[in-house]
Amino acid sequence: MHPTTFTLTWLASRPLRYGTTIAGALLLLIACLVAPGYQASANTESLFGRSTPVRLVDRSDDSAVTVGTRFAVKADGHATGVSFWKQLGSSDAHVGTLWSSSGVALATVTFSNESAAGWQTATFERPVALKAGNTYTVSAYTTTGVYAATAHFRGRSKSSSLVITHNSGVRAYGAVPTYPSRSHRGSQYWVDVLFTPNSRPVGSSQTPESTPTVSPTPTASPTPTASRTPTASPTPTASRTPTATPTPARTSTPAPTVTTKPTVVATAAPGTPTAAAGFPDESNTGVPAGTPLSTYTGPCTITVANTVIDAKTVDCGLIIRATGVKITNSVINGTVYADGDSNGSASFTIVDSNVNIGARAGTGIGDGYFTATRVEVTGGNRSINCFVDCTVENSYVHGQFTDSTGAAHESGIRMGSGAVIRGNTIACDAPDVPPDAGCSAALTGYGDFAVVQNNTIDGNYFVAGSGGYCAYGGSSAGKPYSSGANNITFTNNVFEKGDRRCGYYGPITSFDSSAPGNIWSNNTWDDGRAVAAD
DSSP: OOHHHHHHHHHHTOBOGGGOBHHHHHHHHHHHHHSOOOOOOTTOBOSSTTSOOSSOEEEEOSSOEEEEEEEEESSOEEEEEEEEEEOTTOOSOOEEEEEOTTSOEEEEEEOOSOOSSEEEEEEEEEEEEEOTTOEEEEEEEESSOEEEEBTTOOOOOSOSSEEOOTTOEEEEEOSSOOOOOBOOTTOBOOEEEEEEESSOOTTOOOOOOOOOOOOOOOOOOOOOSSOOOOOOOOOOOSOOOOOOOOOOOOOOOOOSSOSSOOOOOOOSOTTOOOOOTTSOOTTSSSSOTTOOOEEOOSOSEEOSTTOEEESEEEOSOEEEOSSSEEEESOEESSOEEEOTTSTTSSOEEEESOEEEOOSSSOEEEEEEEEEEESOEEESSSEEEEEEEEEEEESOEEOOOOOOTTSOOEEEEEEEEEEEEEESOEEOOOOOOBTTTBEEEEEEEOOOSSSOOEEEEEESOEEOSOSSSEEEEOSOOTTSTTOSOOEEEEEESOEEOOTTTBSBSSEEEESOOTTSTTOEEESOEETTSOBOOOO
């Protein structure tokens, strides 16, 4: 046997991580080197550049799938094309699409002359104008279901004009290219957009997607016309926000101006638990009754410090990129987000407001450096995520969406570190949908990305039927940071028993009573009997 033949035969048999052989890796390298070249102009930007994706694993589904990346635009410009990272074995022709935030296809292109693997690029027939402050999604469609993914992605955009978050990866299943809107455990799917900022390319005839462009001006918040007395609750030490407790799903459609508190129609099955007397519900959270609302016309990405949004109906997701932003007496038909990795350079408070995520995957309020008071959150698969330094008080989270695809894990509040979760009604009432969709718990705390620590959970009402357990205590086995959870206090909470034990298996799991600073005290069932930690 020729030495070269022997070497390649031996290499092909040597497995690497994720089942890839050394020979396969060599083929991938060669494919990248000979892949069709894309000559970007000097001022073209992209989310990921041309570098090889990190911690890449092969994914293969049984059906056609659209995978993509949701991104926000910080400067006016034009999208000129789409790129995606191709895995070996993905043999079909791929279709790239650019979508508006409402799921309208703005441009579509079919890839041609693809290499065996590596970055593939296709150019739109015409550049598409993108507007600063708007959110878009770029996607790639495959009929074979083979695509690249990185789980729990925490990277940042390489572009100064484009922004992504740790849950920007989205997907959707369907026989044709479909608007992808569901994220899955922070996975990134390595689909990229080619973006040219500032100047309009020659020959472009596209019109920018209609979006508000008025910069917000900080103003004094008006006093609500209807007074309300917030539910009294014990004062806890700093703690993370728990996952939302299940309660009847609701839909809200406020008009630009209203004279009564926006109403939500309960759609839960008969017998679904609701908030207990003395705890927050729809009557004492959200926009106060009698508050007139007007349509918000400012940008969806807030970059001006101390911006105030008061008595508005906001029909987009708000991305907070400035400090001291205040949202009061408003209905947000979308989400509110500040980056938990911003080290406090983005922060906001939201008070006496409704956050309606809608019947789709998404997190209503997250991920760090915020305070939410008397807020009602409905829809989405996670009502609130407190990754770092958050306070959630006297609020009501419930009505998570029904995921007909069977993929989403719903929860009320998720805690990471530095959360204060006090005096809330927390429910997760999304129904189980095979194979995997349904509620994990009202409050979750998993060591997926960091140690769960320094959280106070005090004086909350956990609604029965909120998944396997009503709460997770931060020390879940099998997680990368399962050990080390500390300074987590559960005090003065009430667990609704219902016809089971709050959750299907019990009220609390994964709480380590022996960990430093962990406290379990005066937690009871709704009949007054003591609840023991697991």
